[in-house]
Amino acid sequence: xxxxPILVVLFAVLVLVVRFVLPKLKGDSGREAxxxxxxxxxxxxxxxxxxxxxxxxxxxxxxxxxxxLSSLVGVKERDDWRRWFNRISQKSVDFVxxxxxxxxxxxxxxxxxxxxxxxxxxxxxxxxxVALRVAGHPIIRFKVQAMPAVEELRAALAGRP
Numbered sequence: 647x648x649x650x651p652i653l654v655v656l657f658a659v660l661v662l663v664v665r666f667v668l669p670k671l672k673g674d675s676g677r678e679a680x681x682x683x684x685x686x687x688x689x690x691x692x693x694x695x696x697x698x699x700x701x702x703x704x705x706x707x708x709x710x711x712x713x714x715l716s717s718l719v720g721v722k723e724r725d726d727w728r729r730w731f732n733r734i735s736q737k738s739v740d741f742v743x744x745x746x747x748x749x750x751x752x753x754x755x756x757x758x759x760x761x762x763x764x765x766x767x768x769x770x771x772x773x774x775x776v777a778l779r780v781a782g783h784p785i786i787r788f789k790v791q792a793m794p795a796v797e798e799l800r801a802a803l804a805g806r807p
Contacts, residue, residue, distance in 0.1 A: 688712055692790045693740060696757050700741055703799035707743040707752055714738050715774060718751065719781040734777050737770070739785075743803070753803060754778055754785040757793070 689697060689711055700709045715737040721730045741755035756774075761767050771787075778785045786802060788794055794802065 692759070692793065693757060696741065696755070696788070696793060699794070699796050699799055700743065700755065703796045704743055704752075704803055706746075708746050708749065710742040710744060711740065712738050713742045715777065718742065718754070718783055719777045733773060737774055739774070739778075751783050754783050756785060756787045757790055758787055759790040 687694075693711065697709060697711055700707075715734045716731070718739065719734050721727045721734070739754050740757045743752040743755065744750060745752060756771070758771070762771060775785055
């Protein structure tokens with residue numbers, strides 16, 4: 647009878663180890679066994695339309711979509727470089743037009759939807775524009791609601807390559 651409480655405690659510890667410790671050792675917790683991911687298309691409908699128009703308007707260029715800002719803008723080595731890098735990391739641009747020979751950037755294209763009228767988005771857009779401008783990359787913004795036709799894109803990008 648004296649050993650019954652000890653057996654109950656040992657059994658409880660065993661159950662806890664099996665339930666919580668072993669899955670972590672295997673790298674498989676309950677949530678990780680069923681991650682909440684699903685497939686998405688990389689471009690929205692308006693972005694797909696703009697991509698097609700850019701390809702038609704600028705056949706002499708390579709059109710890249712959803713490019714990380716940090717792939718286009720570097721940060722000079724100095725004491726506070728991490729602070730400046732954090733301002734561009736986790737951001738992307740909608741399209742980049744490049745020369746096919748060496749992928750020199752011809753222009754960065756942003757397609758702004760209605761969300762870009764919010765003050766937080768405007769601040770983020772300004773920060774992105776400043777980084778691109780300082781790095782020497784021309785940026786052109788178009789509104790989704792007034793997406794330019796192929797001919798208008800050609801005119802806006804004339805003389806770039």
